Amino acid sequence: MRVIRFTLLLALAAAMVGCDDEAKPSAVSSNGIPSDPALAQIYTNSCQLCHANPAANAPLTGDRQAWAPRIQQGTDTLLDHAINGYNGMPPMGQCVECSQEQFLQLIGFMADQPLPQ
Numbered sequence: 410m411r412v413i414r415f416t417l418l419l420a421l422a423a424a425m426v427g428c429d430d431e432a433k434p435s436a437v438s439s440n441g442i443p444s445d446p447a448l449a450q451i452y453t454n455s456c457q458l459c460h461a462n463p464a465a466n467a468p469l470t471g472d473r474q475a476w477a478p479r480i481q482q483g484t485d486t487l488l489d490h491a492i493n494g495y496n497g498m499p500p501m502g503q504c505v506e507c508s509q510e511q512f513l514q515l516i517g518f519m520a521d522q523p524l525p526q
């Protein structure tokens with residue numbers, strides 16, 4: 410089931426890339442996934458299922474306003490909530506093999522703003 414869904418997402422992402430002829434270099438590629446391939450794979454396999462789905466009640470990727478108050482909690486709290494879970498946010502966002510560094514990169518990507526030091 411997961412594999413089928415992932416394949417669908419990939420097909421969708423590919424279709425979206427085809428429509429966008431204005432490719433600008435940035436941390437976010439034109440199809441709304443991280444431009445780093447390793448990070449993109451983690452993102453599409455886990456975070457994206459909820460963080461790009463309004464029904465999941467998660468702060469959405471690229472929604473700076475939704476992320477702003479969360480960012481203000483500080484990086485340590487964000488990382489703690491990502492690793493240990495927080496309400497509807499499952500521990501490690503269902504990515505058991507993710508490193509701390511990757512979580513920070515994913516959070517920065519989804520929040521579309523730098524995390525406080």
Ligand code: HEC
Nearest residue numbers: 455456459465466467479487490491496497498502504515
């Ligand atoms: C099963 C759904 C789901 C998945 C998968 C998921 N999240 Fe979340 N996440 C949520 C929900 C729901 C919230 C909002 C929780 C709340 O504020 O009550 C959330 C909130 C967060 C927050 C903010 C926590 C805070 O302190 O405000 C961070 C950071 C986060 N997720 C990171 C991630 C990362 C990184 C991944 C992928 C590795 C991921 N999430 C995958 C559902 C998910």
